[in-house]
Amino acid sequence: MEDHQNSTPNAIGLCLLPSELMQNIFLSLVLPEIIRLKLVSKSFSHLISDHTFVRECNSRSTSTAWLFVYKKRWLRDAVLHAFTDRSNRWFRIPITELLKPIHFHCEDLYFLTASGNVFLFASNTVRLVVAVNLxxxxxxxxxxxxxxxRGTSSWRRSGMKLVTGPPGSDHFRFMFAELVDNRPVLFVYNSVTDKWNTMEAQEARGRHVDERLFLNVVNGPRESVVVACTPECDAQPVIVRPRLEGGGVGEGEMRVGFSLGHVTDRLHVYGDGYMMIVKSESGRKKRVLKGIEMWGVGEEGREWEYISRVPSELMKKIERGYGVMMGCLEERNGVIRASLVSNWEGLWDIVWISFDKSRKEWAWIPLPDCNMKNYNLSGISFSSGITLP
Structure with missing residues (x-):
């Protein structure tokens, strides 16, 4: 994880401080900065590898939310950019060298999703998925x-999930849901066994579906088909069919996941059992973002239940024009995080908003410019729980 500043003079000065004070200083940093410091000197590496420091650092890092954006011109320039609300800048993470052992025939990759230290990338030509531990x-x-x-177009963000753990391990489960013979089926890969398991989902039949993972199979304008499963995949997955009554923020054409500005009134973004409805209006040459609502799967899975609307004061801050828009959505520990990525004449813009369900409060995380002009956006994802080994 790169930082282009020269840290040598600062490193010499820090080495003169008591170790306890140095640890407190390091703990005020975010994890990419700590990982970089580990490479600066042996004394820093020894301090950061201390069990007490690792435990305290991981305790703080577990609750830190990150937004990752993958942009590239060519495979040799592949870069993952990371931002957290604990910092005020983007972190640049080159991954080209990491991927050299995998032969992709100079092909560009697509960033699927992330959880903890694990990041999944997919190749379209060789139809391969790789897990990278950063x-x-x-x-x-x-x-x-x-x-x-499977090619990259087969992976739907709202239909897959990556679960890492237990803490301190590099184990993970990658799951996705698809229709097979018109029946929703859950596919689960376990990194421990290096094997896939197939589980056919059954109708929920009125059972409560809380404390589960939700993977969207079909997203329609009025009804969705969603597979709900436990994070451990140790129980039979169930099918829920939430319906949307009333149409949300407005009627008109609807797109799922990706919006072409000149033809779309509403954009629906799904994730973790939630649905964000984005409302736009026509401008002179482009569409303008005007309203956002959040909905969630009801307790029995029969309907989409209204949660909240972004207040007008906040909408004024994030209102913008666009030609193309896409989004991603995740829920963790009672906070729903959403990102909208828009493009107008080659310029990319990213919005990060969140809704705290217990406090019933919306928040906007201002993002600095990610310098994405003339780059291709090849994946975006939230993640939490990055930890030191």
Whole structure:
């Protein structure tokens, strides 16, 4: 994880401080900065590797939310950019060297999703998914699923989920849901066994579906088909079919996940059992973002229940014109985080908003410029729980 500033003079000065004071200073930093410091000197590495420091650092890092954006011109320039509300700048994470052992025939990759230290990338030509651990600097090929090799267009963000753990390990489960013979089926890859497991979902039949993971199979204008499962995948997954009554923020054409500004009135973004409805209006040459509502799957999974609308004062801050827009959405520990990425004449713009369900409060995280002009956006994802080994 790069930082272009010269840290040598500061490192010499820090080494003269008591170790306890140095630890307190390091703990005020975010994890990419700590990982970089570990490479500066042996004394820093020894201090950061101390069990007490690792435990305290990981305790703080577990609750830190990150937004990752993958942009590239060519595979040799592949860069992951990371931002957290604990900092005021983007962190640049080159991944080209990490991926060299995997032969992609000079092909560009797509960033699927992330959780903890694990990041998934997909290749369209060789139809391969790889897991990259950015802390241990390791790469793992994931064998083809029972459905066979898949191109990047087959992976739907709201239909897949990556779960890492237990804490302190590099284990993970990657799951996705698809229709097979018109029946929703859950596919689960376990990194421990290096194998896939297939589980056919059953109708929920009025059962409560709280404390589960939600993977969208079908997203329609009025009804969705969603598979709900436990994070451990140790119980039969169930099917819920939430319906949307009333149409949300407005009627008109609807797109799911990706909006072409000149034809779309509403953009629906799904994730973790929630749905964000984005309302736009026509401008002179482009569309303008005008309203956002958040909905969630009801307790019995029969309907989308209204949660909240972004206040008008906040909408004025994030209102912007665009030609193309897409979004991602996640829920963690009672906070729903959403990002909207828009493009107008080659210029990219990113919005990060969140809704705290217990406090019933919206928040806007201002983002500095990510310098994405003339780059391709090849994936965006939230993540939490990055930890030191």
């Amino acid at each position: 802390v241990t600097m390791t790469v793992k090929k994931i064998p083809p699923s029972p459905l066979g090799p």
